[in-house]
Amino acid sequence: MIASMSREIKIYDTTLRDGTQGEGVAFSMEDKVRIAQRLDALGVHYIEGGWPGSNPKDLRFFKRVQDAVFKTARITAFGATRRPGVRPQEDANLKALVEAGPPVVTIFGKSWDFHVTSAISTTLEENLAMIGDSVAYLLKHFEEVIYDAEHFFDGFKRNPDYALRTLLAAEAAGAHCLVLCDTNGGSLPHEIGGIIREVKRVVKPGTPLGIHAHNDVECGVANSLVAVGEGVNHVQGTINGYGERCGNANLVSIIPNVMVKMGLACIPRPNLRELRDVSRFVSELANRKPWQSQPYVGDSAFAHKGGIHVSAVLKHPETYEHMDPELVGNHRRVLVSELAGQSNILWKGREYGIDLDKTTGRTSTSTATASSSRRTTGTRSRWRRRPFASRSSPSPSTRPPPGTVPSTRWITRSGRRSRNSIPTSRRCRFSTTRCASSTSPRGPAPRHAC
Ligand SMILES: [Zn+2]
Numbered sequence: 001m002i003a004s005m006s007r008e009i010k011i012y013d014t015t016l017r018d019g020t021q022g023e024g025v026a027f028s029m030e031d032k033v034r035i036a037q038r039l040d041a042l043g044v045h046y047i048e049g050g051w052p053g054s055n056p057k058d059l060r061f062f063k064r065v066q067d068a069v070f071k072t073a074r075i076t077a078f079g080a081t082r083r084p085g086v087r088p089q090e091d092a093n094l095k096a097l098v099e100a101g102p103p104v105v106t107i108f109g110k111s112w113d114f115h116v117t118s119a120i121s122t123t124l125e126e127n128l129a130m131i132g133d134s135v136a137y138l139l140k141h142f143e144e145v146i147y148d149a150e151h152f153f154d155g156f157k158r159n160p161d162y163a164l165r166t167l168l169a170a171e172a173a174g175a176h177c178l179v180l181c182d183t184n185g186g187s188l189p190h191e192i193g194g195i196i197r198e199v200k201r202v203v204k205p206g207t208p209l210g211i212h213a214h215n216d217v218e219c220g221v222a223n224s225l226v227a228v229g230e231g232v233n234h235v236q237g238t239i240n241g242y243g244e245r246c247g248n249a250n251l252v253s254i255i256p257n258v259m260v261k262m263g264l265a266c267i268p269r270p271n272l273r274e275l276r277d278v279s280r281f282v283s284e285l286a287n288r289k290p291w292q293s294q295p296y297v298g299d300s301a302f303a304h305k306g307g308i309h310v311s312a313v314l315k316h317p318e319t320y321e322h323m324d325p326e327l328v329g330n331h332r333r334v335l336v337s338e339l340a341g342q343s344n345i346l347w348k349g350r351e352y353g354i355d356l357d358k359t360t361g362r363t364s365t366s367t368a369t370a371s372s373s374r375r376t377t378g379t380r381s382r383w384r385r386r387p388f389a390s391r392s393s394p395s396p397s398t399r400p401p402p403g404t405v406p407s408t409r410w411i412t413r414s415g416r417r418s419r420n421s422i423p424t425s426r427r428c429r430f431s432t433t434r435c436a437s438s439t440s441p442r443g444p445a446p447r448h449a450c
Pocket of ligand 1: 018183
């Protein structure tokens with residue numbers, strides 16, 4: 001662990017812009033507002049609401065949130081530098097950004113000479129002017145201008161001098177942060193680290209740098225963390241890693257990695273427990289099935305199947321868990337299969353209020369209490385504050401798996417399902433911690449928005 005709480009990593013969420021470029025991801029304007037409010041409650045620092053110059057919905061979003069109160073996050077509009085041969089004040093894209101009116105704007109410019117000559121078909125010098133002119137123009141209209149250096153790492157690999165000149169053009173014009181983008185998502189961690197060190201030798205000392213990584217070679221999170229290790233304090237990404245092609249760097253992994261593993265300040269510490277709910281909230285609105293094995297927040301992230309594992313976890317959770325699942329709002333699960341051992345069965349029984357005798361396997365009582373559970377298993381958990389759930393106050397650590405919500409009589413002595421059990425169809429599949437309908441068998445049909 002890097003023990004340095006003095007550094008704060010700013011989280012820049014682009015779920016509402018880059019995330020919507022992922023296949024199958026679409027948000028209505030009202031969905032975008034709700035997600036923005038949820039992200040603000042989580043404590044991210046920037047929320048990129050969209051590209052007002054690209055579609056009317058995004059422009060409406062910025063109008064809609066103008067009167068909304070955001071406690072932590074700064075709403076950001078996204079766009080491109082001016083077009084070649086056009087003055088900034090006459091560029092339709094830049095005018096749309098100004099019309100959108102948020103306090104922060106992010107524009108991307110070309111870093112890769114190949115893109116300059118082949119994609120936007122202009123000269124290398126004109127591209128530098130486009131970057132400088134656009135940043136300078138936007139500074140007159142926004143409190144903060146962030147510059148995204150598109151394809152920076154690919155550009156640097158082909159023509160490092162030119163890629164660096166594009167950064168210096170944005171820096172000279174006054175950009176508040178220079179964000180290095182792995183737009184094609186094909187760079188590896190060691191390349192990211194080496195190139196950032198080269199950048200730091202060229203820009204002014206103290207110039208804020210950022211990272212925007214895509215996940216095409218499964219290194220989006222790793223590349224972002226390498227950048228943080230190199231001193232980058234601004235990290236862009238999306239909730240659940242939604243984004244174009246294979247997605248963006250996943251903030252749901254980056255945030256706990258930065259805070260728990262690297263010991264750096266980021267979002268407010270208590271809010272870390274909201275991470276699983278935020279992940280589910282966004283997947284629900286995106287109409288995307290939650291990722292079962294998603295690190296930190298997935299249902300399987302702290303699920304134990306092998307008998308040896310469960311036996312050890314009962315004694316010391318850290319034997320097979322890298323951290324306390326409750327830190328990110330998740331919970332431990334124990335699975336029963338042909339791989340299970342005695343410990344799995346004992347745990348599972350206790351989870352459903354059945355106290356099994358360790359020696360005989362017989363049911364000694366169907367109303368096991370938390371205290372008797374502790375006594376029977378001898379668990380000495382460093383992480384689990386409530387080793388087994390009492391029925392009146394279920395612990396996240398012992399919450400049953402999706403699809404099986406026990407009531408006090410979930411499984412009778414005869415093994416039949418109780419009539420008081422809650423049908424799966426009535427459960428809120430979005431949240432396991434907040435939705436009242438997920439705990440009331442007679443309540444209204446659950447809604448996803450808890
Ligand atoms: Zn991107």
